[in-house]
Amino acid sequence: MSLLHVQHLSKTFGGVAALDDVSFELPAGQMLALIGPNGAGKSTCFNLINGQLRPDAGAVLLAGKDIAGMPARHIWQRGVARTFQVSAAFGSMTVLENVQAALLSHRRQLWRWWRPAASCLRDEAMALLEQVGMAAQARRACGVLAYGDIKRVELAMALSNAPRLLLMDEPTAGMAPRERQQLMALTRRLVSERGLSVLFTEHSMDVVFAFADRIIVLARGQLIAQGEPESVRRDARVREAYFGSGASFGEANMGSPA
Ligand SMILES: Nc1ncnc2c1ncn2[C@@H]1O[C@H](COP(=O)(O)OP(=O)(O)OP(=O)(O)O)[C@@H](O)[C@H]1O
Numbered sequence: 189m190s191l192l193h194v195q196h197l198s199k200t201f202g203g204v205a206a207l208d209d210v211s212f213e214l215p216a217g218q219m220l221a222l223i224g225p226n227g228a229g230k231s232t233c234f235n236l237i238n239g240q241l242r243p244d245a246g247a248v249l250l251a252g253k254d255i256a257g258m259p260a261r262h263i264w265q266r267g268v269a270r271t272f273q274v275s276a277a278f279g280s281m282t283v284l285e286n287v288q289a290a291l292l293s294h295r296r297q298l299w300r301w302w303r304p305a306a307s308c309l310r311d312e313a314m315a316l317l318e319q320v321g322m323a324a325q326a327r328r329a330c331g332v333l334a335y336g337d338i339k340r341v342e343l344a345m346a347l348s349n350a351p352r353l354l355l356m357d358e359p360t361a362g363m364a365p366r367e368r369q370q371l372m373a374l375t376r377r378l379v380s381e382r383g384l385s386v387l388f389t390e391h392s393m394d395v396v397f398a399f400a401d402r403i404i405v406l407a408r409g410q411l412i413a414q415g416e417p418e419s420v421r422r423d424a425r426v427r428e429a430y431f432g433s434g435a436s437f438g439e440a441n442m443g444s445p446a
Contacts, residue, residue, distance in 0.1 A: 189252060191216040191385045192237070192353055197246035197256075199232050206232040208409040209246070216352070219379055219386045221396045224406035225429060230389045233406070234355050237387070238270050239263040250353065265294075269351035271359060277341050279331030283322055286330055286341055287313040290348035316344040319381075320374060336367035340374065347378070356388035360395050368392060372399045397421065405429065 190213035199207045207229045214220045222230050235241040237248050239260035248256040255263050277286045291309045317323040320340040330338060339359065346354060359375070360368035372395055379386055390396050396403060397417045404414040407429035413420055420426055 190214055191251055192387070193247075193249040193252075194233075194237070195247040195249065197233070197236055197248065198244050199229075199236060199241060200244055205409045207236065207243075207406075210406070210409075210411045211246075212404050212411065212414060214353070214385050214387055216385050217379060217383050218401040219376065219388065219399055221400035221403045222387060222389045222406065223391075223393075223396055223403060227408075228406040228429075229409040230406060231357070232409075234270070234357060234387075234389065237263075237353075238268055238355055264349060267349065267352035268355065269346040269349055269353070270355040270357065271339075271342050271346050272357055277330040277338055277345065280329060282327055282329055283317065283333070283341050284310070284313055284326040287316055287344050287348065290345035291316075294349040313344075316347055317341075319347070319378065320344045336363060336371060339363070339367075339371050343371075343374065343378070347382075352385065354384055354386045356386060358389055358391060360390065360392055365394070368395055369398070375399070 192214040194213070195211050197207055197210045198205070210229070210233065212220075222233060224230055232241065236243050236256065239255070239258050239262070242257040246256065247254045250263075250266060250268065253266075255266060255268070258266075278289075281289070288309050291312055314323055314326065317326055320343050322337060322340045322344060325333065325337065330341060333341070356375070360371055363371065375386060376399055378384055388400075400417055402415060403417055403420040405412050405420060405423070405426050407425075412425045412429060413423045415423075
């Protein structure tokens with residue numbers, strides 16, 4: 189059984205079908221890329237899976253249990269975490285404090301925040317920072333970190349509820365090519381080590397084709413292709429959706445689709 193099984197998911201906004209009868213699966217321990225031109229329905233799909241939106245129809249099975257329409261917090265408690273394009277870390281707090289706050293929030297122990305930060309789940313936070321290669325910078329304020337390092341901290345924060353499924357919304361947006369590769373290689377390692385499943389949206393095709401085990405492609409709310417990277421790269425409907433022609437994906441970096 190797949191960890192995530194999306195079945196016939198639909199969502200309409202004022203007559204616009206943002207997602208139209210979409211179905212796909214994500215097995216445990218895999219990275220699945222969700223791609224498509226602007227307005228294809230990627231964010232809507234994410235928001236339906238993590239409970240920010242209720243579907244008009246369809247199911248979202250997490251390990252066999254339908255979570256569609258549950259409050260976002262309940263879905264998070266069931267092991268669905270998300271990273272955002274916009275930074276979720278507090279710049280004035282240290283790296284360690286940000287991860288401690290994420291751990292405390294998961295356990296609904298915010299009252300403990302009034303104690304000295306050092307006593308709150310310090311070892312657990314440090315263990316997470318070790319995993320993302322940020323332990324050495326634990327005492328630095330997030331506000332002074334390089335962008336790629338902030339992304340690592342956010343990854344540690346997302347891991348604070350020991351997720352089974354991690355949703356990553358354009359994880360490498362705004363990063364230099366080398367930083368992109370490093371962040372996704374780290375994500376890949378976490379997937380292997382923790383048996384995590386990752387669903388990610390991404391406009392950078394070099395990242396998608398290098399790191400996705402499988403790819404699903406949306407266009408105007410409909411799933412138009414899915415499969416392994418090479419078959420998706422060759423798919424005529426995908427090229428049509430991206431370029432409106434028979435043009436092919438470049439070998440390296442496509443940049444943002446039109
Ligand atoms: N809250 C909303 N109210 C009205 N229409 C919406 C809403 N959210 C999304 N839409 C519409 O649904 C469609 C899908 O939007 P969505 O944001 O899911 O696409 P996307 O693939 O994430 O796009 P992008 O790559 O530009 O972020 C678009 O036509 C969008 O205008």
